[in-house]
Amino acid sequence: MPELPEVETIRRDLAPLVVGRRIVAFHVAPGGERLLAGVPAAALRAQLVGRRLTALGRRGKYLLFHLDDGAVLIVHLRMTGALFHRQPADPPDPFLRARLLLQGGAELRFTDIRKFGTWQVVADAAETLAHLGPEPLGRAFTAEALWAALRGRTAPLKSALLNQERVAGLGNIYVDEALFEAGLHPTVPAGSLRPAERARLHAAIVRVLRQGVRRRGASFRDYADGLGRRGRQQHYVRVFRRTGQPCDVCGAPIRRTVVGGRATHWCPRCQPAAQARRKAPAGRPRRRPALSA
DNA sequence: CGTTACCTGAAA
DNA sequence: TTTCAGGTAACG
Numbered sequence: 001m002p003e004l005p006e007v008e009t010i011r012r013d014l015a016p017l018v019v020g021r022r023i024v025a026f027h028v029a030p031g032g033e034r035l036l037a038g039v040p041a042a043a044l045r046a047q048l049v050g051r052r053l054t055a056l057g058r059r060g061k062y063l064l065f066h067l068d069d070g071a072v073l074i075v076h077l078r079m080t081g082a083l084f085h086r087q088p089a090d091p092p093d094p095f096l097r098a099r100l101l102l103q104g105g106a107e108l109r110f111t112d113i114r115k116f117g118t119w120q121v122v123a124d125a126a127e128t129l130a131h132l133g134p135e136p137l138g139r140a141f142t143a144e145a146l147w148a149a150l151r152g153r154t155a156p157l158k159s160a161l162l163n164q165e166r167v168a169g170l171g172n173i174y175v176d177e178a179l180f181e182a183g184l185h186p187t188v189p190a191g192s193l194r195p196a197e198r199a200r201l202h203a204a205i206v207r208v209l210r211q212g213v214r215r216r217g218a219s220f221r222d223y224a225d226g227l228g229r230r231g232r233q234q235h236y237v238r239v240f241r242r243t244g245q246p247c248d249v250c251g252a253p254i255r256r257t258v259v260g261g262r263a264t265h266w267c268p269r270c271q272p273a274a275q276a277r278r279k280a281p282a283g284r285p286r287r288r289p290a291l292s293a
Numbered sequence: 294c295g296t297t298a299c300c301t302g303a304a305a
Numbered sequence: 306t307t308t309c310a311g312g313t314a315a316c317g
Contacts, residue, residue, distance in 0.1 A: 001311035034300090061312080078312050080301080095301090114300045116312065155294070164313080172311055220311065221303080240311090261296065263309080 001223050004136065004169030005212025006231065007061050010083055013226030015056040017085045018065075018102060022052045025101035032097030034115045047071060047121040048100070058170030060132050062264050074118075075110070080222045081117030093228075113222065132168040137213075141167075143202035150198075153190035155211045159260035160190035161205075169206065172282055173218050173233075173240045176265045178204040179200045180239045184260045185271045211236070215216035239265040 002010070003172050013021050026048045027039040036044060048067070057064035064071035075083065084093060088101075098119065100108040110117065115148070122128045133149050134141045148167040150157075160166050161175045170178070179186055181204035182195060193201065217223055217231030220241065224230055238248060243256040247267040257264050 003311065006311080029309070063303090076312085112300095113302065113308090116299065118313095162312090174311095218311075223311070260294095262312095 001079050001221070002061065002081070002217070003171030003174050003212070004058075004061060004086055004209055005174070005215075006171075006217035006223050007058055007077065008061060008137075008213050009217045010077075010226045011056055011058045011063060011232065014083065014085055017106065017226070018053050018108065019056055020053065021106075022050065023048045023100055024101035024103050025049060025099075027099045027292075029096045029098060031115065032110075032112075032289070035097055035110070035112065035117050035119050036120060037120065039120070044119065044121055048073065053102075059129050059135065060073075061103050061171070062129060066125075067121075071121055071123050074120050074122060074125060074126075074128060076118045077112070078114070078116035078118070080113040082111045082224055082228075083226060084111065084224075084228050098235065110190065129164055133164060133166045134168065136167050136169055136209055141202075141206070143201070145198045146202045146205070147193070147198045150190040155188045155190050156187040156195070156259050157184060157201075158186035158262075158264060162260065166190075167205070169209070172262050173220075173237065174212060175238055177239045178207040180204075180265075180267060180271060183207055183272075185255075185268055185273055186264050186266055187273075209250075224238055228248065232242075239267060241265060 026045045052068040054068050055066040057066060061076060063075040067073065068223040087105065088107060093109050093201055095111045095113045096109055097112045098110040110210055134145050149159055153160050158175055158179060161170050182201040184201060185224060212218060212233045215231060215236060216225060216234035219230035220234050239254050242254045242265060244253050247254055250267065250269045250270040252267055254265055255268050
């Protein structure tokens with residue numbers, strides 16, 4: 001569930017609470033064995049306990065707990081993972097899968113309904129995450145960098161953007177929102193974008209992600225921040241899960257289709273279909289049909 | 294490249 | 306009862 005803005009919100013919440021603290025214990029709850037991907041809990045415990053947390057970073061949708069020996073605990077929340085900063089006396093959290101006890105008495109609780117989340121400790125995080133594409137809120141993410149990731153691709157634009165090797169951190173919500181903002185249809189071939197479209201898409205990606213961070217993420221169902229609070233971005237989405245509702249730009253009913261196996265939401269008027277787009281005479285905007293019922 | 298599996302609970 | 310879910314890896 002969590003995409004870049006949600007993971008970044010959690011990072012910002014937790015960083016001041018955990019950085020500088022020493023890890024005093026690591027426990028895997030019943031049902032949490034899966035998140036270690038076969039690594040014995042004892043092995044992780046040996047790498048974590050006694051270490052001090054020196055920084056809390058993020059790369060794409062991964063949270064990076066930097067340890068004082070240079071190793072990094074890499075956490076991915078996948079669909080339903082969450083990390084809460086709690087006190088031991090706080091009420092239990094449902095679907096608890098693992099806990100990290102910190103010096104000073106507080107703990108980090110990892111909950112995960114669907115058990116897709118992953119925890120791993122690696123010596124070289126950069127190497128482990130080397131497959132990820134550019135960081136969309138980083139300085140290096142320019143329209144040119146975006147195009148370098150998309151050019152030559154025949155996959156639907158949406159699928160290419162969901163691929164973390166192209167751009168790191170976009171997920172289903174923010175891709176749909178970015179494509180709407182850019183006025184691009186989800187199924188146009190990724191490599192077919194013209195220069196103006198690349199620029200629009202780049203700006204839209206940066207804008208929707210920043211907006212998501214500012215609103216502390218989107219809580220459609222399960223997502224909650226590092227203290228268990230909901231985000232606000234779900235109140236501001238323009239297409240995501242707004243099937244049948246009027247587009248707030250042109251009034252056309254938002255459509256839902258499936259692209260690359262994922263529910264996809266778009267405005268048929270603001271995001272002209274791939275074929276129409278390619279046929280449009282260059283440089284002359286096509287007339288938009290009048291808004292009437 | 295598209296499809297399926299992974300897992301569980303909520304909503305239809 | 307069936308379908309769907311904000312992610313990704315493993316298939317064919």
